Amino acid sequence: xxxxxxxxxxxxxxxxxxxxxxxxxxxxxxxxxxxxxxxxxxxxxxxxxxxxxxxxxxxxxxxxxxxxxxxxxxxxxxxxxxxxxxxxxxxxxxxxxxxxxxxxxxxxxxxxxxxxxxxxxxxxxxxxxxxxxxxxxxxxxxxxxxxxxxxxxxxxxxxxxxxxxxxxxxxxxxxxxxxxxxxxxxxxxxxxxxxxxxxxxxxxxxxxxxxxxxxxxxxxxxxxxxxxxxxxxxxxxxxxxxxxxxxxxxxxxxxxxxxxxxxxxxxxxxxxxxxxxxxxxxxxxxxxxxxxxxxxxxxxxxxxxxxxxxxxxxxxxxxxxxxxxxxxxxxxxxxxxxxxxxxxxxxxxxxxxxxxxxxxxxxxxxxxxxxxxxxxxxxxxxxxxxxxxxxxxxxxxxxxxxxxxxxxxxxxxxxxxxxxxx
Numbered sequence: 001x002x003x004x005x006x007x008x009x010x011x012x013x014x015x016x017x018x019x020x021x022x023x024x025x026x027x028x029x030x031x032x033x034x035x036x037x038x039x040x041x042x043x044x045x046x047x048x049x050x051x052x053x054x055x056x057x058x059x060x061x062x063x064x065x066x067x068x069x070x071x072x073x074x075x076x077x078x079x080x081x082x083x084x085x086x087x088x089x090x091x092x093x094x095x096x097x098x099x100x101x102x103x104x105x106x107x108x109x110x111x112x113x114x115x116x117x118x119x120x121x122x123x124x125x126x127x128x129x130x131x132x133x134x135x136x137x138x139x140x141x142x143x144x145x146x147x148x149x150x151x152x153x154x155x156x157x158x159x160x161x162x163x164x165x166x167x168x169x170x171x172x173x174x175x176x177x178x179x180x181x182x183x184x185x186x187x188x189x190x191x192x193x194x195x196x197x198x199x200x201x202x203x204x205x206x207x208x209x210x211x212x213x214x215x216x217x218x219x220x221x222x223x224x225x226x227x228x229x230x231x232x233x234x235x236x237x238x239x240x241x242x243x244x245x246x247x248x249x250x251x252x253x254x255x256x257x258x259x260x261x262x263x264x265x266x267x268x269x270x271x272x273x274x275x276x277x278x279x280x281x282x283x284x285x286x287x288x289x290x291x292x293x294x295x296x297x298x299x300x301x302x303x304x305x306x307x308x309x310x311x312x313x314x315x316x317x318x319x320x321x322x323x324x325x326x327x328x329x330x331x332x333x334x335x336x337x338x339x340x341x342x343x344x345x346x347x348x349x350x351x352x353x354x355x356x357x358x359x360x361x362x363x364x365x366x367x368x369x370x371x372x373x374x375x376x377x378x379x380x381x382x383x384x385x386x387x388x389x390x391x392x393x394x395x396x397x398x399x400x401x402x403x404x405x406x407x408x409x410x411x412x413x414x415x416x417x418x419x420x421x422x
Contacts, residue, residue, distance in 0.1 A: 004230045005090065005137060005230060005231070006090045006091060008187075008224065008225075008229070008230065009064075009089075009090065009091035009093065009094050010091050010092060010093045011093075011187055012187075012220060012221040012224045012225070013064070013065050013091060013093045013094040013096075013097050013221060014064055014065065014094070014221040014222065014224075014225045015064065015065055015067065015218075015219070015221065015222065015225075016065070016218070016219035016220075016221045016222065017065040017066065017067070017097055017101065019097065019100035019101045019103070019104045020104070022070070022101050022104035022105050023104065026070070026071060026074055027067050027070070027071060028071050028325070029067060029068070029071065030159075030161070030255045030298045030405070031068070031130055031132060031159025031160060031161060031255070031298050031299075031300065032060070032068035032071060032072050032130040032132065032159050033071065033072070033075070033324070034046075034071075034072055034075035034076060034079065034081070035075075035322050035324055035408045035410065036159075036255065036300070036324075036405070036408060037072075037128055037157070037159060037300070038312070038408070038410050039311065039312045039408040039409055039410065040157075040252050040253045040300040040310065040311055040312075041128060041156070041157030041159075041252065041300050041302060041310055042155075042157070042310070043309050043310055043311060043312050043313075044312035044316075044319055044320075044409045044410040044411045045411050046081065046410065053082075055082040055083055055084045056076065056081055056082065056083040056084070056127055056128070057083075057084050057086075057124070057125070057126045057127045057128075057153065058072060058083060058084070058085045058086065058126060058127065058128045058129070058130065059085075059086045059088065059120075059123065059126040059128075059129045059130070059148075059151065060072075060085070060086070060087050060088065060130045060132075061088050061117035061120075061129055061130065061131045061134065061148055062088070062089055062090075062117055062131060062132070062133070062134030063087040063088060063089045063094070063095075063098055064089060064091075064094050064098070064132075064133070065094050065097040065098055065101070066087065066094075066097060066098025066099075066101045066102070067132075068130050068132055069085060069087045069098055069102070069110060070098070070101050070102060070105065070107065072085065072130070073085050073102065073105075073107045073109060073110055074105060074107060076109075077107065077109070083109060084109065084111070085109055085110045085111070086110070086111045086113060086123060086126070087110055087111065087112045087113065088113045088114075088115050088116075088117060088120075088123070089114065089115075090114065090115070090116060091114075092114060095112055095114060098112065099112055117131065117134065117144055117147055117148060118138075118143065118144060118147050119147075120147055120148075120150065120151040123151060124151070125151055125152065125153040125156075126151055126152060126153055126156060127153050127155070127156040127157075128156055128157055128158070128159070129148050129151065129152055129156070129157075129158045129159070130158075130159045131144075131145075131148055131158065131159070131160050131161075132159070132160070132161040133161050133162075133163075133296075135160070135162055135243075136162045136163050136232060136233050136234065136235070137229065137231050137232060138231070139231065141162075141233075141243060142243060142246060142247055145158075145160075145243060145244070145247040145249070146247050146248075149247055149248060149249065152303075155306055156302070157252070157300055157301060157302040157306070157310065158249065158300070158301040158302075159298070159299075159300055159301075160297075160298070160299050160300070160301060161296055161297065161298045162234070162235050162240060162296065162297055163232070163233070163234035163235065163295065163296055163297075164234055164235065164236075164288065164294040164295050164296050164297050165234040165235060165236045165239075166236070166288060166289070166291075166292055166294060167210075167212050167213075167291075167292065167293050167294040167295030167296070168210075168213065168234050168295050169206050169207075169210050169292075170205065170206030170207030170208070170209065170210045170213070171207060171210075171213060171226060171227070171232075171234075172232075172234075173206065173207075174205070174207050174227055175227055175228075175229070175232065177197075178190070178193070178194055178197070178227055178228060181193060181197065182194070182228070187224070187228075190224075190228055191220050191223060191224060191228070194216075194223055194227055194228060195223070198216065211347065212293050212295045212346075212347065213226070213295055235297060236285065236288060237254075237260075237281060237284045237285040237287075237288045237297065238281060238285050240297055240299065241281045241284075244299075244301055248303065248304070249301040249302065249303065249304075250301065250302055250303070250304045250306075250307040251280075251281075251299050251300070251301055252299075252300045252301065252302055252307055252310040252311050253299065253300050253311060254284055254297065254298065254299050255298040255299065255300075255405055256345075256403065256404055256405040257402060257403045257405070258345060258403030258404055259287065259291065259293075259294065259345055259346050260283070260284040260287045260288070261283065261287055261403065262275055262278075262283050262286040262287040262290055263275060264287070264345060264348075264350065265287060265290035265291060265348075266290070291346055291348070293346035293347045293348070294346065312408070312409035312410070312411075313409075314371070314391075314394060314395050314398040314402075314409065315391060315395070316371065316409075316411075317370060317371045317372030317375070318370055318371070318372065318411055318412055319370060319371050319409040319410065319411060319412075320367065320368060320369065320370050320371075320409065320410050320411065320412055321365045321367075321369075321371065321374070321394075321398075321407055321408075321409060322365075322367045322407070322408045322409065322410055323362075323365055323367070323401075323406060323407060324405060324406055324407070324408060325406065326401070326406040326407075328362035328363065328365045329362070329363055331359075331362050332358075332359040332360070332361075332362040332363035333363075335354065335358060335359040335362070336359075337356050337359065338354075338356060339354065340352050340353045340354050341354060341400075343404055345404075352400045352401075352404070353400065354396075354397065354400060355392075355393045355396035355397055356393065357378065357382070357390075357393040357394075357397075358393075358397050360378055360381070360382070361374065361378070361393070361394065361397055362397075364377055364378070365407075370412050371391075371394060374390075374394070375387060375390045375391075378390060
């Protein structure tokens with residue numbers, strides 16, 4: 001079966017990417033975003049310039065056409081973070097695309113390797129391992145995750161993406177139908193047949209009614225990966241949690257956190273009270289059941305003994321707030337005190353309640369100013385503002401925006417510890 005998988009990605013490197021597009025934009029996503037990794041794995045302790053300390057060692061296990069590898073390598077270069085990044089994939093064609101994308105950006109700190117994540121011997125150990133969209137294609141996903149853990153350095157963490165069961169409603173019946181209809185055909189013939197079938201699906205078909213699945217509409221590679229894949233499974237939250245714990249790992253966060261909060265989907269306060277006492281996994285599982293939109297699960301994992309210090313804390317005055325894909329100054333200019341923000345939560349429109357000082361805070365969050373310095377700045381214009389009142393306002397802002405994965409934390413440069421020292 002690995003030979004069949006390799007043949008698929010040789011013929012249809014996934015996701016389809018054009019290296020010339022690197023001149024136009026940097027594709028970002030999850031897992032593997034540097035600010036996310038810092039926040040949810042290292043408690044914000046990865047600094048900008050690490051001086052003479054050991055480099056940050058990263059493995060992209062199943063790197064595909066390079067989305068995660070290029071993203072983190074570029075972000076590390078921009079941050080002045082010394083990093084050694086290893087890309088690993090079975091497919092020569094996928095690797096070639098990733099290499100050309102790195103060349104287009106002048107990224108020279110990446111080691112490109114062909115191979116399986118089931119055989120990591122000789123590659124060394126890594127502070128962070130990224131495995132996006134790979135485990136669910138393995139015959140034994142647990143063996144794959146245990147292999148990654150064997151290469152994880154002390155104090156390190158793993159970023160993972162696997163398919164979500166409920167959000168992929170309609171995918172698997174159509175996969176089964178195509179196995180029957182396309183049996184014995186060549187790959188180009190199978191793709192042509194799948195396209196013809198998709199055009200004539202009845203309006204009652206579950207995939208046609210699922211607005212959260214669109215890979216098959218973007219490219220032949222996306223169609224093949226979604227509907228013609230030789231091995232593909234999905235996970236519910238409890239199944240993912242069981243996979244992680246069974247391999248000796250703990251989940252520090254799901255991305256985006258607000259999507260895994262069942263209170264977001266329950267308006268009735270009497271029903272919402274029934275959430276009291278549920279643990280983190282039970283709450284996330286309930287959110288998945290209520291949402292229906294989770295076509296994938298992104299999470300960060302660490303060893304259980306590292307979990308307590310893995311996630312950055314908003315009450316630490318030395319932390320620097322970082323806005324991700326969010327123009328704080330522009331939002332601040334149009335935000336009235338006490339007003340909320342409209343947002344999309346996995347296809348569901350929501351209103352985000354904002355604290356009174358949200359505008360002044362957002363106007364001053366620049367990715368360099370610490371929480372403590374923000375208090376000093378606001379204290380000059382907000383008379384009588386106490387540190388406790390400020391921290392309460394900042395905590396409210398953090399809860400709202402971090403829930404949408406828009407506000408993350410990192411420690412001030414110069415105060416960072418080496419990842420091997422904690």
